[in-house]
Amino acid sequence: MLYPDTVEAEVLVHKPWFVAMMFAIILAVFLAFNLTGTVMGELMRPVIGDPLQSGLYGRFAVAFVVAVIFSLNVVLIGFAPLKVQVAIVWLELLGLFLAFFETFHLSLPFIWQKLPFLITQGAVTTLYVSAISIVIASVIAILGAVAKLSTNGFAYAIASFYTSFFRGLPLLMQVYLIYLGLPQLGFVIDAVPAGILALSLCYGAYMTEIFRSGIQSIDRGQWEASRSIGFGFGITMRRIILPQALPVIIPPTGNQFISMLKDSSLVSVIGVWELMFLARTLGQKTFQHMEMLISTAMIYWIMSICLELIQSRIERHYARSKVR
Amino acid sequence: MLYPDTVEAEVLVHKPWFVAMMFAIILAVFLAFNLTGTVMGELMRPVIGDPLQSGLYGRFAVAFVVAVIFSLNVVLIGFAPLKVQVAIVWLELLGLFLAFFETFHLSLPFIWQKLPFLITQGAVTTLYVSAISIVIASVIAILGAVAKLSTNGFAYAIASFYTSFFRGLPLLMQVYLIYLGLPQLGFVIDAVPAGILALSLCYGAYMTEIFRSGIQSIDRGQWEASRSIGFGFGITMRRIILPQALPVIIPPTGNQFISMLKDSSLVSVIGVWELMFLARTLGQKTFQHMEMLISTAMIYWIMSICLELIQSRIERHYARSKVR
Amino acid sequence: GAVLDRVLAAKTLKVATDANWAPQSFMNDKNELDGFDVDVAKDIGKRLGVSVEFVTPGWDIITAGNWSGRWDMHVGSMTPTKARAEIFDFPGIYYYTPAAVAVHKDSKAATLADLNDKAVGTTATSTFEAYAKQDLTLDAAGAPAFKYEFKPKDVKSYSNSTTAFDDLRLGDGTRLDAVVSSLPSIIDAEKAGYPIKQLGEPVFYEPLAVATEHGDAEFDAKISEAVKDMQSDGTLSKLSVKWYGVDYTVVK
Amino acid sequence: MSMDLIIEAKDVAKWYGAFQVLKDINLTVRKGERIVVCGPSGSGKSTLIRCFNRLEAHQQGEIIVNGITLHDKMRNVAEVRKNVGMVFQHFNLFPHMTVLMNCMVGPMWIKGLSAAEAEKTALRFLERVRIPEQANKYPVQLSGGQQQRVAIARSLCMEPAIMLFDEPTSALDPEMVSEVLDTMTSLAKDGMTMVCVTHEMGFARAVADRVIFMNSGQIVEEGNPQAFFTNPKHERTRLFLSQILKH
Amino acid sequence: MSMDLIIEAKDVAKWYGAFQVLKDINLTVRKGERIVVCGPSGSGKSTLIRCFNRLEAHQQGEIIVNGITLHDKMRNVAEVRKNVGMVFQHFNLFPHMTVLMNCMVGPMWIKGLSAAEAEKTALRFLERVRIPEQANKYPVQLSGGQQQRVAIARSLCMEPAIMLFDEPTSALDPEMVSEVLDTMTSLAKDGMTMVCVTHEMGFARAVADRVIFMNSGQIVEEGNPQAFFTNPKHERTRLFLSQILKH
Numbered sequence A, B: 001m002l003y004p005d006t007v008e009a010e011v012l013v014h015k016p017w018f019v020a021m022m023f024a025i026i027l028a029v030f031l032a033f034n035l036t037g038t039v040m041g042e043l044m045r046p047v048i049g050d051p052l053q054s055g056l057y058g059r060f061a062v063a064f065v066v067a068v069i070f071s072l073n074v075v076l077i078g079f080a081p082l083k084v085q086v087a088i089v090w091l092e093l094l095g096l097f098l099a100f101f102e103t104f105h106l107s108l109p110f111i112w113q114k115l116p117f118l119i120t121q122g123a124v125t126t127l128y129v130s131a132i133s134i135v136i137a138s139v140i141a142i143l144g145a146v147a148k149l150s151t152n153g154f155a156y157a158i159a160s161f162y163t164s165f166f167r168g169l170p171l172l173m174q175v176y177l178i179y180l181g182l183p184q185l186g187f188v189i190d191a192v193p194a195g196i197l198a199l200s201l202c203y204g205a206y207m208t209e210i211f212r213s214g215i216q217s218i219d220r221g222q223w224e225a226s227r228s229i230g231f232g233f234g235i236t237m238r239r240i241i242l243p244q245a246l247p248v249i250i251p252p253t254g255n256q257f258i259s260m261l262k263d264s265s266l267v268s269v270i271g272v273w274e275l276m277f278l279a280r281t282l283g284q285k286t287f288q289h290m291e292m293l294i295s296t297a298m299i300y301w302i303m304s305i306c307l308e309l310i311q312s313r314i315e316r317h318y319a320r321s322k323v324r
Numbered sequence C: 001g002a003v004l005d006r007v008l009a010a011k012t013l014k015v016a017t018d019a020n021w022a023p024q025s026f027m028n029d030k031n032e033l034d035g036f037d038v039d040v041a042k043d044i045g046k047r048l049g050v051s052v053e054f055v056t057p058g059w060d061i062i063t064a065g066n067w068s069g070r071w072d073m074h075v076g077s078m079t080p081t082k083a084r085a086e087i088f089d090f091p092g093i094y095y096y097t098p099a100a101v102a103v104h105k106d107s108k109a110a111t112l113a114d115l116n117d118k119a120v121g122t123t124a125t126s127t128f129e130a131y132a133k134q135d136l137t138l139d140a141a142g143a144p145a146f147k148y149e150f151k152p153k154d155v156k157s158y159s160n161s162t163t164a165f166d167d168l169r170l171g172d173g174t175r176l177d178a179v180v181s182s183l184p185s186i187i188d189a190e191k192a193g194y195p196i197k198q199l200g201e202p203v204f205y206e207p208l209a210v211a212t213e214h215g216d217a218e219f220d221a222k223i224s225e226a227v228k229d230m231q232s233d234g235t236l237s238k239l240s241v242k243w244y245g246v247d248y249t250v251v252k
Numbered sequence D, E: 001m002s003m004d005l006i007i008e009a010k011d012v013a014k015w016y017g018a019f020q021v022l023k024d025i026n027l028t029v030r031k032g033e034r035i036v037v038c039g040p041s042g043s044g045k046s047t048l049i050r051c052f053n054r055l056e057a058h059q060q061g062e063i064i065v066n067g068i069t070l071h072d073k074m075r076n077v078a079e080v081r082k083n084v085g086m087v088f089q090h091f092n093l094f095p096h097m098t099v100l101m102n103c104m105v106g107p108m109w110i111k112g113l114s115a116a117e118a119e120k121t122a123l124r125f126l127e128r129v130r131i132p133e134q135a136n137k138y139p140v141q142l143s144g145g146q147q148q149r150v151a152i153a154r155s156l157c158m159e160p161a162i163m164l165f166d167e168p169t170s171a172l173d174p175e176m177v178s179e180v181l182d183t184m185t186s187l188a189k190d191g192m193t194m195v196c197v198t199h200e201m202g203f204a205r206a207v208a209d210r211v212i213f214m215n216s217g218q219i220v221e222e223g224n225p226q227a228f229f230t231n232p233k234h235e236r237t238r239l240f241l242s243q244i245l246k247h
C-alpha cells in the first residue's frame, strides 16, 4: 500500500458523471465493433431478429445491452467491501479469459487425458530444474553483488565481466556453450546439469544487479551504527544490511523466479522433457497442440501464483518492522 | 560502491600465504585435469618431449607452468591502479572466452560475409521491437504500480490480475494468444505489432512489480513533507517519490531491458526476421550455425554492454544527491 | 472462392514456409529464401500467374490453423495425416522424403539391426521419432509401406535435428549412437563435414504435400492442377535433382 | 465564535488501535497567536499538531482550520495544507533536490510562481535562516543544524497563514536556536499564527502567548507563560518544570 | 605520558576535498573524564568525535584511543570500536529489529553472550533509560525521544570503556534529558570516559570535567566549566555564551 492520505476519496464509480462517461465509452466502443455475429447477437435474437440481418439497429441494441450490463456490474461492485471487490473483479476477468480460450474450441477430454503426464513429468522437471537453479543463482548473486561493490580490482573486474557476459548472451547460447562447448574441453556433461548450470549462471548475473541495488539502497547510517558497535564486514552484511535490503530485493527477485520457470523451457533444446517441451510435443501428433499449450500455460500460471503468494507472505514478514 | 570502511585492507594478492595458496590450488586443479593433450602440452614439447607420452611428469610440468603464469599474472596486476586492474582482468577474461570459442573452429570468412545482413536486418529489428516495447512497458508499469498500491478495489484487482496473468503465462503463449486469438475476436493483427503488444504486456507486468517495490521503498516522511506543502497525489508521485525511487528501480529495470533484447526473439515464431531468427536460419544450410549463433551472441552482448553503459550513467546521475 | 479471388486480385500468392529446413527451404547466400519447397511454391505461383511472397511463421503457428488471410497456402513439406486433414486440405503431394539413419564415422554398426538397444536421437514430434519408437502410422494418402528395422533402447528427442547431429558428432556413443532423420539433411550434414555416415537403406518414405485451409475448393483445384502439371512436365523431377541430386518425386 | 479564530479543536480524540493518543482535546488558536506545546515524550504533542494539517486523521470531535472543517471526505485538503506550513522533527527534506530547489518547489508547483520568482523567494528565506551559501548543496551534504534550517526555510517559502513546528530547534546549536527563534518572532509580528512543539522554555517564556502542557494525550494545563512558569496549577506540570529548571 | 590517558589527539587535521573541517586539534582525555564539546553548527564537533572510533579518517596528526593508534592500515579497528560506544545524532537504530534485539545484538555477536544473558543485559539498560515496556516494538513505532533512548541503551549494552555522544539529548523532552543525564552521570562514576557533543549547558556545568569550545574546525577554548562559563577567554566564546544565556 502507498502511505494513504487521511482524506478518503469518494467512490469514483458511484459518481454520476463517471458512470455516464463509462456507459458512453462502452456504447461507442461496441458500436464501432460489430458484435452481432457473436454469441451476444445470438442471445439477443428475440429482440433484434436474425442477428446478421439486424443492421445498425441490432448493433446498437447489442452495444446498449453490453454497456448497461457492464455499468451496472461496476456500480454494484462499488458497494462491496474492498476484499469482495477484488475477488469479484478477479473472477470476472478470469471468466472473460476462459471465454476467450473457448474461442479456440479446445478438446477437454484430450486435456484431461494428458494432464497427469504434463504434471508428473513436465511440471515436476520444470520445478526442480528452476528450484535448484534459483538457489545457486541467489548464492552467486550475493557474492557477485558484494564483489561488484567492492574496491578490490579483481573482484570488481570478474564480477562485472560476469554480469555483462551472462546477461549479454542469450540464454539459449549459454545452454549451447555449456552443453556443446564443455565436452570440447573434456567435460561431458548431461543435459539436466548443463541446463541447471546455464540457468544458474544466467540468472545469477541478473540477480547480482538486483542485490547490488538493494544493498546500495541502505542508508550509510546503518553501516556507521553497525561499525560503531564493532561488527565486522560479514556480520554487517548478513545481519544488518541484507535483511534491510530484502524488501527492495524481493519483488524483482520474485520476477526472476517467475521468469525462470518459463526460461527453464530453453533446456528442452538439449532434450530435457520439461513442461514446455511436452506441451509442444504431446499435442503434435493428434494436432491438438493448442490444447496442450493452453493447459501448460495454466500450469505455469498456477505455479507462478504460488510463487506470488509466497512472495507476498515474505514481503509481509519484512514489512512488520515498517508498520506503525 | 559500498560505504567503505576508513581502514584500508592490505592488498590480498600480495600476501605471501594467499599467493602460495592460489598457486597450490591451481597446481592441484591442473594436475587433476590432464592438459598434456592441449595446446599447452604442445608448447611444452621441448621440455617434456612428446606430450602424449610424457605421463605424470608431463602433466606436472604443464600444471606447474600454468600455475606459475597465473600467479605471476595476479601478483603483477595487483600492483596496478584500480582502473588498470579492471581493464587488464577484463581483457584477459575476454581472451579466455575467445580462446574457448576457438575450440569450435569457426569459419571467420563466413561470419564476415553474413555479418552485414545480421546487423542491418536482425539487430535493427530486434532493437526497434525492444525499444518500442520497453517504452510501452514502462508506461504500463507506472500505472500498474500505482494501481497495485491503491486502495481502490477495481484498480487493485485489475492490476494484480494483470501482473499475475502476464507474468504467469509464458511469453510464447502470450505471443500465440495475441497473434492467433485476436483474429478470432475480429482483429487481424500483423506480426510485428502483435510481437510488440505481447512483449509490452509481459514486460509491463514484470516492471509493475519493480516499480511497486521502488515506490514502497520511499520513506513515509517524504509523503508527509510533500503533503504538508500541499502537493497533490500527482505531483508527489511524479516529482518527489518516483525520482527518489529511481535509484532502486533502475538496476532491475536495466535487467529487464537487457533480457527484453533476448526475449524479443520469441516474435520470430510469428515470422519476424529478428536477430535470433537469422542466427538460426543463416547458418543452417551449410551447418555453420555455431558461427552464426556465436556472432549473434556477440551482437547481443555488444547491445547489452551499451545498455549497461547507459544504465551506469543514469545511476551516476541519480547518485549525485547521495554523495557527501 | 474467397482465397482465390484475393490472390488473383492482389496478384500475389502468400506462401508460408520454414526458413530453417535445408535443403527444402532455407536462407541462401544472398539472404533470400531458397530451396526445393521455395522453388515449388514459386512454380505454382507462376502457373497461377501471380508473384509469390514468403512468410516464415513458426510451425506451431502454421499448424494452429486460423490463418485469417495472413497467408494463402503452405509449402513446407507437410505430411498429410488424417488429423491434419481435419483442418487442412492437401491439394497436391509433390514429393516423398526418405527417412534414413545416420551413425558416427567410427561406428561399428554394419546393418540397421546393429542399432538394437542403442541410443538414438530424433527430432521431437517428428515421424522419425515415431519410427524410432516403433509408433509410426503413415495414414496419409499414397504413403508406401515400411517395416521397423531396429529397436533402440533409448530415444532422445531434440527440438531440431541439428542439435541431434551435434550430439552425434561428439563421438560414437558419447551421447548418441545414431540419429534418425531425413536423408537429405543427413547428406547435407555429411557435406558440411560432420563425421557421420548413412547406415543402410532409407527406412521409410513420407509423402509431403501443399496445404491450404478448408473452404476454397476452386483454389485447391487450381493448385492441384498446377502440381499435376509440374509432375507431368518433369519440372518437379528437375527441381528434385537440382536440390537433392536424386529424384524424390517418385517412390523407389 | 469570534471571527479571528484560525484553529478550533473541539473534543478531539484519536486512537492508534486500542491505544488512545489524544483525549478530549479542546483548543482554540486566534490569528497571530503564538502557542507553545510542551509535555513529556509520548504525550501526543506531535500527533496533535499533525492533526491540524490532517497528516493524521482524528476519530472524534471536530477540527476547523482557517474556516475549513477537517473530515474524512473533504475535497479541499490541499487548500488547508497550502496555508499550514509544517517543520518536522526529522526535517524530511527532499534528498534528490538541492537546498534551493527544496525551497523553490512549493511556490512553483502550488502557487505557480515562475522559476526566477521562486528562486528569489527561496533565497530570501534562506538568508533569513543564514544559509544562503548552502543553496546549491544537497541536503545530505549539510550538518544536522543546517538541514533543520533548510526545512524551516522551505516551509516559510510557502508564506503560510499558520506554521506548525515540531521541535524545530532540537537539532540546532544554541546560537542557531536564537537566530531561528528571532526569525519566528518576526514572522509572528507579520501576523502569522504559530503552534510550536518545543522544550525551549526560554523561547516559550519570551515569545509564546500561551503555553500548553500535555500529558498522556490530554491537555493538562494551559495559560500564559508568566502564570505557567511561576504558578503551575497541576502537580504533573510542577514536576515537569522542576526537571527542566534543575539543569 | 601518563598511563591513564585514554584518548590522545595530536595535531589532527582533516579535509573534505578542499574544505578543512579539523585544524590542529590537540586533545587528551583521561580515564573517567567527562568532556563536553560545544560550538556553533558546522564547526566540526561531530566530525571530531567520529574520528575517535574511526568512522572518519583523519589525514594528518595522530589519534591514540585506548592505547591503539588509529591509522589507515590498522587490523584491530574492531577492537577499538568495541570499546568505544557511540550515540548518533540521528539514532541509526536497526529498523528491522525490535528494540530488544537492537540492544542484544552487540553483546551476542561481539562478546559472544548467550541470548538469555544478552537479553538480561539489554533489559537492564532499557530500564536505565526507562523504556523496558517498549522492548518488543520496532523502532519506527516509537516517538523520537523513545528512539533516542533506545540508541543510548544499545550503546551502553556493549559496556564500552569510552562513550561518544553526538547530541544525545537533542530529541528528548526536558524530563527525559535529565533522566538520561542522570544515567550518564552514574556511568561516569563507574569510571567510564565520555565525550559528549551537546548544547545542554546545564549538563555541562553540572557534570563535565572539562568543556571544549570549537569554532570552524579549531578548538578555540577549553577549561573547566566554572572558568568556561564565568570567565570565557575568547571573544567568540563570549558571543556564543551570550546567545545561549539570552533565552
Ligand SMILES: Nc1ncnc2c1ncn2[C@@H]1O[C@H](COP(=O)(O)OP(=O)(O)OP(=O)(O)O)[C@@H](O)[C@H]1O
Pocket (backbone or CB within 6 Å): A323, A324, D016, D019, D021, D040, D041, D042, D043, D044, D045, D046, D047, D048, E141, E142, E143, E144, E145, E146, E172, E173
Ligand atoms: N502508528 C502508531 N501506532 C501506535 N502507537 C503510536 C503510533 N504513532 C505514535 N504512537 C504512540 O503514540 C504516542 C504519542 O506519540 P507522539 O509522537 O505524538 O509523541 P510526542 O509527544 O511527540 O513525543 P516526543 O516528544 O518523544 O516526540 C507515543 O506513545 C507513541 O509511541
Ligand SMILES: Nc1ncnc2c1ncn2[C@@H]1O[C@H](COP(=O)(O)OP(=O)(O)OP(=O)(O)O)[C@@H](O)[C@H]1O
Pocket (backbone or CB within 6 Å): B324, D141, D142, D143, D144, D145, D146, D172, D173, E016, E019, E021, E040, E041, E042, E043, E044, E045, E046, E047, E048
Ligand atoms: N562529506 C562531506 N563533504 C563536505 N563537507 C562536509 C561533509 N560532511 C560534513 N561536511 C561539512 O563539515 C562541516 C562540519 O560538519 P559537522 O557535522 O562535523 O558539524 P557539527 O559541528 O557537528 O554541526 P551540527 O551541530 O550542525 O551537527 C560542516 O560545514 C559540513 O557542511
Ligand SMILES: [Mg+2]
Pocket (backbone or CB within 6 Å): D045, D046, D047, D089, D166, E143, E144
Ligand atoms: Mg514528537
Ligand SMILES: [Mg+2]
Pocket (backbone or CB within 6 Å): D143, D144, E045, E046, E047, E089, E166
Ligand atoms: Mg553534528
